[in-house]
Amino acid sequence: MDGDACPVRDEVFRVAGRLSLPVTVVSNGSRGVRLPEGVRRVIVEEGADAADDWIVEAIGPNDICVTADIPLASRCLAKGALAVAPAGRVWDSENIGSAMAGREISRHLRETGMETRHAGFTNRNRSLFLEALERTVQQARRPASAQPRPLPDFFSD
Structure with a gap:
């Protein structure tokens, strides 16, 4: 779990x-958050992407990353992991590209002086997250032979 400012820690725990799933919380500092017994805490050095880099290095196929960070989710997907946002969105190969593009557009708008805002985190988001996490855990637990195969790309060379 990307532990810095994660609003769904308790739900994950x-x-x-x-x-009986292992959990690792990765952050740039302890931030005074108490973790349940058995939850692994990893504190990385200060730095813009230090926690993200640690997560990407450690994550493996069918591991689940809980993060609102779209680039981190993309990097985890590239390693065969699964990713769920605290607001309940499950990141996958179908939606991560448009999310990355939207993030870049928002960044550009902010650089030009426009304000971009995110909706606040609601109880509905918390409920959507729990549903998404349950589905994602079940997907991760399926044997590789039962995983859905990607559809052929009829438009490639």
């Missing part, structure tokens, strides 16, 4: 505890 609850689901992981119920299903």
